[in-house]
Amino acid sequence: MLGIELLKDIQSDLKVMEKQLAEHVQSTSPMLTKASLHLLKAGGKRLRPAFALLAGKCCGGTLERLMPLAVALELIHMASLVHDDVIDNSLTRRGIPTVKAQWGDKVSLHTGDYLFAKSLLLISRYDNPRIAQILAEVSVEMSQGEIQQIATAYELNQNIRDYFYRIKRKTAMLISASCQLGAVAAGAEQKLERSLTKYGHYLGMAFQITDDILDMTGEQQEFGKPIGSDLRQGIITLPTIYALRHSPEAAELASLIIKREKTDTDIHQAIEIIKRSGGIQYSFFVAETFIAKAKKELQLIQSPEMRNTLTRLADFVQIRKF
């Protein structure tokens, strides 16, 4: 949980969410329950439920109305993480062994499918068909983004638009949908729904840019995964795009990136070149711009406390170290 005073407005709600999450992953198969609970106990920021609950509350939604949605969003996020671990061959996440490491690929894959199906079950009980529609659209786009990331790996000739296309699908769309669906479930009017959707979008973009910066600058222990993992997989993120364009050492950087097998020294060298190029500062600047745009969308929110919380949440995304 985002165990910060930041979320004090919904701290007790998030506790309820956490409890319901544990209940919903209970399966008739003990192995499936164990794998799901393992994933759940590994923690996480519970950012998507938090956004759905906050956005829904801004629009006058009750906890009872918003809770199934909040749980469903975290289940979708968990499903995508467990699938990612299969294909990224990740053995630890957030410092603890992954489901893949403990139970293997087969169990991980079906656990992901199971969690996703469970989220559909929760969503299918809402009377408003737009909720399922929006989530289906986001799921389609998320898969397209993932494939695009694979298709463009080791592809040096990418620009910022290509990068934005990918991170929108990888991260921003689900965060945006979390805000939007909180509003939809609460029965918000169109204008407010649209503002919250945009808020989530901008915040999600900033979140992923920060994630990509942390992949180069983070402390492994805090960040929970090895530094330079994007570079290792040939994934070209914003700091790298900047360095490839502006660094006098761009040619050396390029030759390091396209290596299919990289040593720790290669990774270290590549990151140093990127840092010297100013790619990190530039990326921070882009993230800041998105955060500023996100905050601007909060003007329609009536409650000063809610507006304040969403503003501080935006600030958190920018300064986070994990």
Next chain:
Amino acid sequence: MLGIELLKDIQSDLKVMEKQLAEHVQSTSPMLTKASLHLLKAGGKRLRPAFALLAGKCCGGTLERLMPLAVALELIHMASLVHDDVIDNSLTRRGIPTVKAQWGDKVSLHTGDYLFAKSLLLISRYDNPRIAQILAEVSVEMSQGEIQQIATAYELNQNIRDYFYRIKRKTAMLISASCQLGAVAAGAEQKLERSLTKYGHYLGMAFQITDDILDMTGEQQEFGKPIGSDLRQGIITLPTIYALRHSPEAAELASLIIKREKTDTDIHQAIEIIKRSGGIQYSFFVAETFIAKAKKELQLIQSPEMRNTLTRLADFVQIRKF
């Protein structure tokens, strides 16, 4: 396509379905479109769309009303196949290279997620929320069944109930749901919906039992996958359960099954023991019983032609060789 005169009532409908299927997998990512079309061209019996269309027509549904459902059901089935190929390490299916073989695990996994999400998008546009609910429930159960198959691999102490639990989730539920949802989409009355649901269930059970028999007796070329693949993975199916109980060579069979690395000779020997035990005939008998039960459910259907088609479809499941 089930290119048999059997389906002449809906042959032109299935052609429309096939065309729409190809349209719906079009993606903004060329790699994703290629992988999906590859999967589509590999063919398949299109059994689930056929059941949905036939059941829906029995209940007076129009093609326009039933088509999105038919396409969605095949997309879900395709998604589960492409995920299966990842974890089963299958390099060919129906005699042609799998998506996994051609594009690798990452692309396969996301192609599966993409096809599933596409099916949700189609389903989310129906006004009747029961359609999404039933599919979500089936998806949850399908994952539970898959995990159960993993949890019980190499487990000699299984009985018929354990086996039925698994094949219900692996196969029967989606076929049953195809029939049921055809009826639901067509606005059938409860009694007819229930009969068609049961028809699909019994047929699905018979279908998987036949599949498990073919895994031991089929011709590789016709069946499209190597013989004995269940035994190789330690999956205990009905003929094996029978043999383990009734064969005088049960001890030898057991020692062959629990081997983690089996030679072709091991597989051959195990199948010979199972055949000598009468396990194949017994399984045929069980499948026949299910087929008879399926046919009994067709009494409520008004149209003699539709009843006839569904009866012959039941017969086909029993005598098929692929």
